[in-house]
Amino acid sequence: MKNIHNHPNYWAFIMHRLSGLALAAFLPVHLYVLGLALADSSAFDDFISWSNTPLLKFLETGLVVFLSAHLTGGVRLLALEFLEWRDWQNSMVALSCGISICAGLVFFLNAT
Amino acid sequence: MSNDLINVSIWRGGEDGEYQTYQVPRLESQTVLDVVTYIQRELDPSLSYRFACRVGVCGSCAMTVNGKARWTCRTHVSKVAEGGQLTLDPLNSMPRVKDLVVDMETFFNKWADAKGSFKGDKTRDDALAYISPDDPKRKISSAGIECIGCGACYATCDVIKWNPDYLGPAALNRAWTLVNDERDVTGLERLAAVAGDNGCLGCHSQQGCVERCPKSLNPTGAIAGLKRETIKAVLKGELS
Amino acid sequence: MSASALRIETYLWLAQRVSALILVICITVHIATMIIAVQGGLSSEEIIARIGGSKIWLSFYLVFVSSVAVHAPIGLKSIMREMSQIPTNRIDLLSILFSLIIGVLGIRAAFGLYGLGGA
Numbered sequence: 001m002k003n004i005h006n007h008p009n010y011w012a013f014i015m016h017r018l019s020g021l022a023l024a025a026f027l028p029v030h031l032y033v034l035g036l037a038l039a040d041s042s043a044f045d046d047f048i049s050w051s052n053t054p055l056l057k058f059l060e061t062g063l064v065v066f067l068s069a070h071l072t073g074g075v076r077l078l079a080l081e082f083l084e085w086r087d088w089q090n091s092m093v094a095l096s097c098g099i100s101i102c103a104g105l106v107f108f109l110n111a112t
Numbered sequence: 113m114s115n116d117l118i119n120v121s122i123w124r125g126g127e128d129g130e131y132q133t134y135q136v137p138r139l140e141s142q143t144v145l146d147v148v149t150y151i152q153r154e155l156d157p158s159l160s161y162r163f164a165c166r167v168g169v170c171g172s173c174a175m176t177v178n179g180k181a182r183w184t185c186r187t188h189v190s191k192v193a194e195g196g197q198l199t200l201d202p203l204n205s206m207p208r209v210k211d212l213v214v215d216m217e218t219f220f221n222k223w224a225d226a227k228g229s230f231k232g233d234k235t236r237d238d239a240l241a242y243i244s245p246d247d248p249k250r251k252i253s254s255a256g257i258e259c260i261g262c263g264a265c266y267a268t269c270d271v272i273k274w275n276p277d278y279l280g281p282a283a284l285n286r287a288w289t290l291v292n293d294e295r296d297v298t299g300l301e302r303l304a305a306v307a308g309d310n311g312c313l314g315c316h317s318q319q320g321c322v323e324r325c326p327k328s329l330n331p332t333g334a335i336a337g338l339k340r341e342t343i344k345a346v347l348k349g350e351l352s
Numbered sequence: 353m354s355a356s357a358l359r360i361e362t363y364l365w366l367a368q369r370v371s372a373l374i375l376v377i378c379i380t381v382h383i384a385t386m387i388i389a390v391q392g393g394l395s396s397e398e399i400i401a402r403i404g405g406s407k408i409w410l411s412f413y414l415v416f417v418s419s420v421a422v423h424a425p426i427g428l429k430s431i432m433r434e435m436s437q438i439p440t441n442r443i444d445l446l447s448i449l450f451s452l453i454i455g456v457l458g459i460r461a462a463f464g465l466y467g468l469g470g471a
Binding site: 017020021023024027028031032034035038039041044045048051052060064067068071074075077078081082103106107110111 | 369372373375376379380382383386387388390391393394395396399417420424427428431450453454457458460461464465467468
Binding site for chain 3: 271274275304307308309313339342343346347351
């Protein structure tokens with residue numbers, strides 16, 4: 001049975017919601033750990049070297065993809081809501097998707 | 113082709129019920145409404161469904177066909193039957209009355225809540241308003257006025273499932289056509305009616321309504337227009 | 353609905369869009385910085401040399417963090433209203449709390465980085 005949700009703009013909605021939730025969950029941890037590490041500089045060094053491990057690099061790449069997906073998806077929504085309607089909504093979903101994957105790849109290749 | 117059979121599962125009952133299965137002869141150029149009519153006339157007269165015009169004008173025959181809301185009179189079996197199977201349900205997000213019939217009262221009340229009726233200030237003694245077909249506002253209005261009120265968009269919208277007070281794509285689309293109608297005098301009263309989270313701001317631009325509208329209208333675009341106009345009005349202090 | 357409730361809903365919606373517009377710039381800079389900084393592995397000296405004592409980076413991160421503290425809680429509010437059974441007044445409370453947490457932790461981290469370097 002075909003699903004009523006099976007169309008690009010719905011996938012984009014799901015991605016926006018999931019990436020938003022993931023970023024909201026990550027952010028307090030990110031800021032808290034950063035703040036802790038900054039309180040003493042040897043802890044900051046430990047934190048930075050911990051973040052250079054392969055597993056962490058992989059997770060960070062995921063975060064970069066989520067962050068850029070939320071960014072480009074958000075630009076799509078702002079354009080849709082504030083500009084006069086154009087029939088390029090589906091192209092915008094594809095563009096947003098492409099840019100996010102590129103950003104993740106560039107980060108990952110630079111990181112390894 | 114005419115020797116083939118279609119296997120049709122139809123929801124029987126109201127909120128509680130079960131699927132009943134029928135075998136219907138496959139015909140050329142057969143619509144889903146033809147199939148339902150055949151079942152009621154030839155196999156099971158107790159089946160309830162709704163239709164009137166049969167030609168895509170009245171908007172009364174919409175059902176859920178293989179999971180998607182569709183106008184059944186203009187939907188060919190060949191386009192939607194998967195492996196000779198049709199599953200028919202009543203429209204989503206509306207109370208089920210019996211079989212394929214839903215109660216559309218709330219759906220239409222929301223059109224009234226969104227100030228979906230025209231109100232002018234001219235009498236029969238006044239001259240006709242002159243509005244060019246090329247007028248930008250007229251074009252925006254014309255783009256949305258062909259709605260037949262079938263409820264396919266409403267039945268597809270996630271926001272209504274999450275927030276039953278949300279006005280929905282059809283009512284908001286209607287309001288947008290009237291906001292752009294220069295002869296209408298409802299003005300700020302209508303903007304106030306469609307503002308806020310239960311109105312246009314509740315829309316997440318998923319565009320299921322655009323996907324499913326049988327008339328290829330664009331309620332998401334209409335709602336985006338309402339967002340801009342209501343925000344302008346709130347910022348100017350006109351809605352308080 | 354009362355006119356004041358309508359105003360609050362509209363201002364929250366608009367605040368989320370305006371903060372989104374600011375975040376478009378902040379996140380683009382953030383992602384670019386990450387991609388540049390991660391080359392050859394992160395090092396604390398490199399980060400401190402770039403950000404420490406820089407008033408420009410401090411203001412950038414303060415704007416960034418404040419925009420997130422506005423943007424994220426409004427989104428979470430919508431998600432909680434639509435997808436959870438939490439009562440509305442508790443959702444509002446949780447959102448405000450989340451905003452404060454992001455704001456406090458973010459400002460602390462921004463000043464922490466600023467204080468690590470420079471004169």
